[in-house]
Amino acid sequence: MFKRTKIALCSVALAMASVVASPADAAGSFWQCAPFARMFSGIQLFGAAASWWNQAVGKYGRGETPKEGAVLVFKSGGAMRFGHVATVSQVVSDRIIKVTHANWSTPGRVENDVEVMDVSAKNDWSKVRVWFKSLGGLGTSSYPVYGFIYNGKAKAAATATADAAPSADAIVQAAADARAARAKSPLAALVG
Numbered sequence: 001m002f003k004r005t006k007i008a009l010c011s012v013a014l015a016m017a018s019v020v021a022s023p024a025d026a027a028g029s030f031w032q033c034a035p036f037a038r039m040f041s042g043i044q045l046f047g048a049a050a051s052w053w054n055q056a057v058g059k060y061g062r063g064e065t066p067k068e069g070a071v072l073v074f075k076s077g078g079a080m081r082f083g084h085v086a087t088v089s090q091v092v093s094d095r096i097i098k099v100t101h102a103n104w105s106t107p108g109r110v111e112n113d114v115e116v117m118d119v120s121a122k123n124d125w126s127k128v129r130v131w132f133k134s135l136g137g138l139g140t141s142s143y144p145v146y147g148f149i150y151n152g153k154a155k156a157a158a159t160a161t162a163d164a165a166p167s168a169d170a171i172v173q174a175a176a177d178a179r180a181a182r183a184k185s186p187l188a189a190l191v192g
Contacts, residue, residue: 030108033101037085040100041071042151050076050083053146061150064125066097070148072116072128077144086130088148089113095123105133 034049043060045052053073056062066072066088074084086101090113098113105111115131118124119142126147132139 031102031110032108033085033103036102036110037071037087041069041087043071043149045149048076048082049074049085050080050146052083052085052149056149061152062147063150064147066091066125066148067150069151071151072097072099072125072148073146074128075144075146080143084143086114086116094118099130104130 034045034047034052037049038044038046043052043056045055045059047055050073052071053062068088068091070088072086072088074080074086076083084101084104086099086104088097089100090098092098092115095118097116099116100110100112101114102108102110104114111131111133115138117129117138118127119129120127125145127142127144129138129140129142131137
């Protein structure tokens with residue numbers, strides 16, 4: 001159910017962007033990881049990617065377990081002065097996920113369903129290796145990460161009631177509308 005909601009939200013954002021941008025503008029767009037992750041995940045945090053981890057306190061749940069729709073937050077350091085964020089698109093196993101993110105292998109471009117492997121000694125997702133386009137596989141560097149920010153209010157916040165949740169039919173329809181809108185969107189080529 002969450003995946004369908006994510007698709008609907010992303011499609012609405014893409015549809016809104018298509019009203020503003022022409023196909024030529026979309027092809028030339030330069031995406032930073034944080035604005036793309038915000039749009040794709042629905043998590044409304046701002047600023048440097050590494051700062052998202054502390055910003056999420058009290059607003060969103062955080063943890064070390066990957067879940068679809070969660071944002072993986074990389075620590076700053078080395079070539080990643082501001083960190084990096086990537087949205088989990090699929091949990092493959094307890095040590096492998098796929099993410100959709102921007103500005104990684106190719107500056108300013110979006111990559112869809114990129115493999116990320118947990119290489120931490122304690123299997124706690126504190127260090128990862130990421131697929132890199134020029135290598136055609138997992139990169140040779142390992143990156144320290146804080147963990148995952150979950151799309152939903154922190155546990156201390158009030159939760160929505162079942163009455164507020166959309167019906168299954170509404171979600172299926174939103175997903176179908178999202179696919180149709182994405183197919184027409186000039187940004188469709190960016191997110192596959």
